[in-house]
Amino acid sequence: MIMDILDVIRSRSTAKSFDGGSVDPDALDRILDAGRLAPSAKNRQTWRFVAVRRKDVKKSLSEACYGDPRLIDAGCVIAACTTNINYTMPNGQPSYPLDMAFAVSFMMLQAEHEGLGTSVLGTYDETAVKDLLTVPHAMRVVILLAIGHSSEKSAYKDRLPKDRVISYDHW
Numbered sequence: 001m002i003m004d005i006l007d008v009i010r011s012r013s014t015a016k017s018f019d020g021g022s023v024d025p026d027a028l029d030r031i032l033d034a035g036r037l038a039p040s041a042k043n044r045q046t047w048r049f050v051a052v053r054r055k056d057v058k059k060s061l062s063e064a065c066y067g068d069p070r071l072i073d074a075g076c077v078i079a080a081c082t083t084n085i086n087y088t089m090p091n092g093q094p095s096y097p098l099d100m101a102f103a104v105s106f107m108m109l110q111a112e113h114e115g116l117g118t119s120v121l122g123t124y125d126e127t128a129v130k131d132l133l134t135v136p137h138a139m140r141v142v143i144l145l146a147i148g149h150s151s152e153k154s155a156y157k158d159r160l161p162k163d164r165v166i167s168y169d170h171w
């Protein structure tokens with residue numbers, strides 16, 4: 001069966017704001033499940049997704065994100081954390097940034113499919129976020145994903161043309 005995943009990918013763009021509405025718990029469960037089902041190196045699944053829904057915690061999270069209001073107005077903010085930064089793949093590269101990127105990508109696309117907006121946020125004080133969410137200090141908060149109802153998406157951003165980024169059989 002051919003699924004229209006490319007349509008979901010094409011329709012997604014970063015939410016510039018959220019309307020403060022909550023995210024349906026069943027939709028949130030499916031979004032988190034999409035992350036749980038993502039691939040990871042050696043299937044180690046060294047991740048933990050901390051889903052923040054409480055208003056007071058989101059407000060503190062916003063402070064740790066230098067006042068970004070999206071953290072308050074999103075229905076949920078998922079702190080995508082890794083539980084192990086030490087595993088190196090046979091190619092010599094650490095696996096955790098990729099593992100987390102796959103999981104967050106899967107969650108973003110499921111959220112888009114649910115009709116929700118998303119913002120990936122790497123602008124935060126990691127120590128402050130760890131303290132707030134009681135993340136053990138040996139772990140890392142790799143990225144935040146804000147999810148909610150949004151009518152303000154960022155304008156379509158040009159992507160480099162195919163012939164700049166894709167080649168076949170050689171560089």
Ligand SMILES: Cc1cc2nc3c(=O)[nH]c(=O)nc-3n(C[C@H](O)[C@H](O)[C@H](O)COP(=O)(O)O)c2cc1C
Binds near residue numbers: 120155
């Ligand atoms: C790893 C990563 C970190 C990002 N951090 C931020 C951020 O801190 N603040 C922000 O507004 N957008 C952030 N973004 C969103 C990107 O700026 C955005 O995805 C990019 O400009 C392409 O736009 P689009 O998502 O609308 O297609 C981040 C995206 C990624 C993948």
